[in-house]
Amino acid sequence: MTTTIDGSASALEPLFAFLSYALIQAESAVYKIPGSHVIARYVKSSHQNDPGRTVLEILLALFAIRTLLQSRTRADNGEKHFIQFSEKEVDELVDEWTPEPLGAPLTPEEQSDLASVPVVSGANGPRPKLANTGKQVLNLASYNFTGLAGNETINVRAIETLRKYGVGSCDVHMDLERDIADFLGTEASILYSQGFSTIPCVISAFAKRGDIIVADRGVNFAIQKGLQISRSTVRWFDHNDLKSLEDVLLSVEKERRKRRGTSSQDDSLSPRVSLRKDGAMVDLPELIELKHKYKYRLILDESISFGTVGRTGRGLTELYNVPATQIDMIVGSVANGLNSSGGFCAGSRIVVDHQRINGTSFVFSAAVPALLAVSASEGINILRNTPSILSTLQENVRAIRAVLDRVEAITIPSHAASPIIHIHLRSSAPAASVSAKPSNPATPAPREAPSFDIVGEERLLQDIVDEALAQGVWTTRARRLRGQELVDARPSIRLAVTAALSRKECERAAGVIKAAVVKVLAKRK
């Protein structure tokens, strides 16, 4: 028995020798690393003092390694809803699955909707020729408020720029940014390459999850998308109702005081002043007062009012004589106001520079083509030097309103000075009395859901538009993205008044629209 033990021990001898040799080698190798002596001494003495500590440290090291190796993304497999399938079952499920077609073909109504869009042949302007009829019409549909379309100076400047810079985007929009800032009276401005895509990026550059945004219930679609992409908490106040705004601000204040510590770090107030949906305008001085009282930041969307409102087209700030520096961010459209392409955000230098790095569509997209930027600069120049354009525009607005305001069958919610005029059909039901019930700031739905027959009204309005077009006046139904917007707006006809038409022509156009309304509505009865 002893022999066998001896035998096995002798058999293992070389192994032991190798192990001890390897140990010595490893030890000397470790000690060759500079500083290893210090660590070894530290480990030895700490183990002697407190063996429990060694165990703890080993555990800590293991934990650290595990944390480092762990996948950083949350695996969905770990969720409790995951069902384990065998490969064969997965194959069967894959075979069974039939997707819906990506885009269903258009319904006949949608097709006629699409076909009803007139195509301009040649240059667009106050009196364009339409491709489908070949007739010249008076244009109250396109955005050409100050009549810059077809301006000879602008065209010449655009050609000069083309010969210098080509068509592709190029970094020459710095001049336009400076011109816009000077025009509005802000420190700086930043240019985006599409008007519609400007405000979602401005909002998401400043507001993040956990921030609070207070917004008007009537904000336009671009702002709605901005609110959605920012993932902020949104509180809504009634459209153009500053009393309701103050209530909401108070309730937000209360909410915040309740859970101080987790309070939001950035609050913005984003009422729309875009005149798009119904052409209403906010009372800016009062809004500014509220802003100072409750210490909010204000984003003002002037995508329609810039270039169309105020003595020289500087927008709401000029109309109400408020310095533009009082507003943190003014967002406007170069496309609508200056007949070019793009959008801008004007404000303090810090606000603008922040967007140069954090404005998604600024960073990840090409700039406006040079010739369009130069055209816009020239547009500002023209507005500056000829204040008569804006007074002509106002006269034209008044001329059209004078006719349309007297038409029984329609209502116009737009501000009297607004160059965008929306026409609603007067509803047969009596107007709902304003109830005292306060609205819920957490939802965008208005207090009293208005009732109207979208399909029916749209059809009637389209008939009016078609009738007016047959008489030589081009207007358009306000197009909406039904189903994608937060609240479905009431169908309307949208007129965009322009300074490029004479007063006579405006009166004639308004007369044609009036006759079309009367004719179409009479047919219905």
Added chain:
Amino acid sequence: MPSPIALTSPPRQDSIFKKRSPSYLTAMRSAQSYLIALSEADARARVRDSASVTSTPALSLSSSATTLSEDTVLNDTPYDNSDGLAYPTVPPTSEHIVSADHLQFGFCPNENYRYKSAHKPGTKLEVHEQDPPYYIFLTTYMSYLLLICMGHIRDFFGKRFYPALFRHLLPFDGYAPLNSDFDSFYTRRFKTRIDDCFSAPVTGVPGRTINLLDRESKDYYHTFSLTGTTTRALNISSYNYLGFAQAQGGCADAVEECLRRYGVSTCGARLEGGTSELHVTGEALVASFLGQEDALISSMGFATNSTIIPALLSRGSLLISDEYNHASIRFGARLSGANVRTFKHNNMKSLESLLREVISQGQPKTHRPWKTILLVVEGLYSMEGTLVDLPTILELKKKYKFNLFVDEAHSIGALGPHGRGVADYFGVNPRSIDILMGTFTKSFGAAGGYVAGSKALIDRLRLRGHGGTYAESIAPPVMVQILASMASIMGVALPTSSAVEVAQQHPGPAHPSQLPAWMDLPPTLRDGSEGRMRLRRLAFNSRYLSRGLAKLGFITFGHTDSPIVPLVLFNLGKMCVFHRMMRARKTPIVVVVVSYPATPLVTSRVRFCVSASHTKEDIDTILRACDEIGDVLDLKLLPGERWPLERIMNNAAELVNTDD
């Protein structure tokens, strides 16, 4: 050698350059260049006589063949050629038709320097990604650590001693801070240190060369002021793949005519009074260029994705996205309300296992089957230079029945024997892809974007896409630039041919009815020969640069046919030094450097954007610059066979034409 960080003068030239430079310079001083200068002076004198009568000689509708001398003449000072950029090394003879200014579109008549961009059927689409030695990773991480520590120390003292500079980050006067301290840390403490390498102001056409407005900073790059001087530099930083960014030539002439006829703007959204006949023509041409039924054009590339994807998907749909997809796709996906899952970049195994999982599991919690699954990939990834593995995806598509959306922002016009993008490159039927999306900013020298697909789908997007209702339509001059450049890639069929026949052959020429009747393209554009030349030159330049860099020992990412060649620098600090050294050379070169957050943390890189406007000599210049700087910055980390620079330059055609 002086410290490259404190670099102000051009770096010392190494021996290779010295050996080369005498011949290089004598070539320029040769009799031929003297003749060019002479003919210019002559032309200038002639034009002065006639120009004294009219005040605006610039606005002429001359044919493109004469524009070279004309443009040169209109510049008051003759080109100074000390940087070697103004004149071709081999000057044109009377046989060559020079259609462009050498500064905007390089003159490169050698037919050997052409290549046809196409995928070899049967070969695997593989990328060899080479990892650098470990010490590179270690030093990169250490440099980040150091910068983070320094940043926090500076923030700590800055907030106490210079509170005015930090006002927007701290609560002030009862207002909440404008943005959070943490969010802007990277910008303030990393980017600002090397801000001279970003968004340099330029002037003129960003063609083969570009004019940089010189600027200086006295406060460590917080603010810059222009010095008033300009530097001309070789431009390998613009997405000008086919070199259509030109201020002269047939395209620019067509745009000028358009400005006279249509003005600058169409005044409104497509559905609300802003549709021009040019839009209708343009959409038909784009559809036939791509081989799809119909197309929709939007005025901004980013917005094409961010406004179309929400119109395609809704709750109950799933969007599967490559992890490196562009921000606009993620923006659109977030707005759509659909579920989003990502798979590993270009990894088909990861994609297939994800597909199996999502189809078998169905919607989260409810396990109902998905309404639709949309796979969104890019044709060419702009940060990686990788091409999508389209053949494999189409195989998966047959099995798993998902819909496919290919974003061709970078690949359209740049890839494929006919320039029609990845489908053309791989030789697959474009209609097997449900939605093709792309932009006009890059290859076409214009702006805006398109989506193309079946007629029913595009009509639906016309109504449901946000742009049609709310965004301004594309401007006429931009639209015409697209029409002209696209037609010159396609070539225009003879007016006698039948429109139906022309429409049926894809990829074929455009039919004259698909262009505005007034558009008069010069013959070289009309017959498609110039477009073909541009495609071949781009393909050659791309392959030459990427293979040349590899032979020099640089680690590059992506496929060799990609016009974007990312050269990996790894260390953050090398990025700005590389940029400064390139710019400070005798022939200045502008490059784009990118780092985190656009790339993973450890792989900061420089991105060369090759163009058809570059000549073979331009690529040589870049290779030589990289060769010298690579030695200084320890960038040649690729194991394997290396060639000396001379050998690469002398065997360029052979290098490009060999298969992998």
